[in-house]
Amino acid sequence: MADRYLSLTATAPGRFLTRRLGLPQPAALRRWSPEQPCLPGDLLHLTAGSGLRGLAPVLARTGLPLAAPTAGRPADTALAAVVLDATGVRDVDTLAEVHAALHPVVRSVADSGRIVVLGSPLDTGGDHHQAAAQQALEGFVRSLGKEIGRGRTVNLLRLSDAEAARSTLCFLLSPRSAYVSGQVIAVTAQGSPAPADPSLPQAGRTALVTGGVRGIGEAVARALARDGAHVVVLDVPQARDDALRVAGQLGGTALALDITAADAGERIAAELPGGLDVLIHNAGVTRDRRLVNMPSERWSSVLDVNLASVLRTTDALLAKGTLRRGGRIVATASIAGLAGNAGQTNYGASKAGVAGLVRSLAPRALAEHGITVNAVAPGFIETRMTAAVPLFIREAGRRMNSLAQGGLPVDVAETAAWLAHPASGAVNGQVVRVCGQSLLGA
Numbered sequence: 443m444a445d446r447y448l449s450l451t452a453t454a455p456g457r458f459l460t461r462r463l464g465l466p467q468p469a470a471l472r473r474w475s476p477e478q479p480c481l482p483g484d485l486l487h488l489t490a491g492s493g494l495r496g497l498a499p500v501l502a503r504t505g506l507p508l509a510a511p512t513a514g515r516p517a518d519t520a521l522a523a524v525v526l527d528a529t530g531v532r533d534v535d536t537l538a539e540v541h542a543a544l545h546p547v548v549r550s551v552a553d554s555g556r557i558v559v560l561g562s563p564l565d566t567g568g569d570h571h572q573a574a575a576q577q578a579l580e581g582f583v584r585s586l587g588k589e590i591g592r593g594r595t596v597n598l599l600r601l602s603d604a605e606a607a608r609s610t611l612c613f614l615l616s617p618r619s620a621y622v623s624g625q626v627i628a629v630t631a632q633g634s635p636a637p638a639d640p641s642l643p644q645a646g647r648t649a650l651v652t653g654g655v656r657g658i659g660e661a662v663a664r665a666l667a668r669d670g671a672h673v674v675v676l677d678v679p680q681a682r683d684d685a686l687r688v689a690g691q692l693g694g695t696a697l698a699l700d701i702t703a704a705d706a707g708e709r710i711a712a713e714l715p716g717g718l719d720v721l722i723h724n725a726g727v728t729r730d731r732r733l734v735n736m737p738s739e740r741w742s743s744v745l746d747v748n749l750a751s752v753l754r755t756t757d758a759l760l761a762k763g764t765l766r767r768g769g770r771i772v773a774t775a776s777i778a779g780l781a782g783n784a785g786q787t788n789y790g791a792s793k794a795g796v797a798g799l800v801r802s803l804a805p806r807a808l809a810e811h812g813i814t815v816n817a818v819a820p821g822f823i824e825t826r827m828t829a830a831v832p833l834f835i836r837e838a839g840r841r842m843n844s845l846a847q848g849g850l851p852v853d854v855a856e857t858a859a860w861l862a863h864p865a866s867g868a869v870n871g872q873v874v875r876v877c878g879q880s881l882l883g884a
């Protein structure tokens with residue numbers, strides 16, 4: 443459903459009027475396209491405290507030209523992105539270097555630009571000064587994200603090895619992360635090899651997307667097919683024609699199957715004798731009612747689609763060895779599960795359960811199967827699901843985030859594609875919100 447307010451503020455009179463009234467000013471977000479795969483402008487690399495070894499060559503391969511340090515750079519040069527390496531921040535004194543580094547350059551960051559702050563892992567071996575200074579980076583990033591405006595995003599990446607974080611840096615510094623802001627993402631030091639052809643990272647791999655015929659699932663299926671995967675589009679039997687249509691457009695395969703079937707995992711395994719590399723748990727439903735009015739079937743149907751089937755099929759596909767080493771599982775949570783939402787005790791419980799599943803399974807799946815497990819947690823995304831939300835709640839959902847607009851299915855799809863990327867082996871057990879830094883549960 444079209445966001446008319448966003449269209450209004452894109453016109454000069456609309457912008458003038460809404461500014462005078464003190465209303466939100468959403469900026470048109472720059473998203474990835476084959477014609478414009480990179481953000482326009484340079485990347486400025488700054489450091490607070492001692493810097494991370496090996497970072498400069500990794501930044502040099504993100505596709506953005508490196509900006510000259512401040513002294514040699516004209517003051518009005520627009521920056522596509524700033525990476526502030528704050529991994530060496532150990533106390534309140536070195537924390538001041540974060541302010542000193544970013545204060546003079548924030549104005550130079552272009553519309554839809556990126557600020558990525560790098561922090562060290564929070565396990566500081568009992569040094570409470572360092573722990574305080576590193577935790578302080580989270581409040582800093584989230585606050586800057588809320589004030590920076592103009593479609594610009596601010597995220598914190600915790601890392602100890604620059605090379606292992608490369609796919610994540612590439613994502614955060616690209617137009618693909620347009621609706622990801624205010625996030626804290628941790629990557630481990632164990633990376634995975636880059637694909638032979640960076641433009642087709644999923645070449646030779648098979649991906650299955652549940653609920654893949656429309657909305658977010660369809661966008662994920664399209665993103666993975668663009669990246670070279672053979673995509674299996676799974677949806678309910680009633681949507682068989684749509685599944686055939688979408689799969690046909692993507693050169694993939696349709697699978698008409700209710701994911702809540704007790705033997706869904708076995709049937710997927712039987713369809714994929716050659717194995718599976720990427721499993722996207724996207725199918726989801728809402729059946730909203732306040733708890734006092736909620737009959738048990740509303741509770742159980744939501745829990746069954748959104749959580750129990752995710753647990754069942756994951757267990758079955760891991761046990762059968764259908765998911766291959768180097769595989770990726772990406773589940774779909776929701777900010778309603780992280781923050782809670784009136785009328786959604788069933789949905790919130792199911793989506794919080796997804797986050798619990800991811801955090802618990804991730805270390806074991808990696809150790810035993812060589813597979814990562816992560817989740818996306820969408821905020822307000824423009825789909826059929828949110829088109830059904832009452833007008834005023836829908837408007838509030840769109841505006842109550844730092845980017846003052848709803849996200850698009852492609853924003854979730856790009857995030858899932860990064861988590862599913864063969865080079866994203868260092869990203870495990872993360873629940874990444876795709877919510878424009880929603881005020882809900884932030």
Ligand code: NAD
Nearest residue numbers: 653657658677678700701724725726776820822823825827
């Ligand atoms: P949607 O309703 O547009 O699409 C959901 C798809 O899942 C449909 O194609 C549907 O047929 C399929 N599906 C439902 N039950 C199924 C079953 N039992 N077996 C197989 N397929 C089934 O929803 P959407 O807005 O695209 O949301 C996709 C996912 O993102 C869901 O998990 C949803 O909870 C989550 N999410 C969406 C938003 C949002 O703002 N749209 C926000 C947070 C989370």
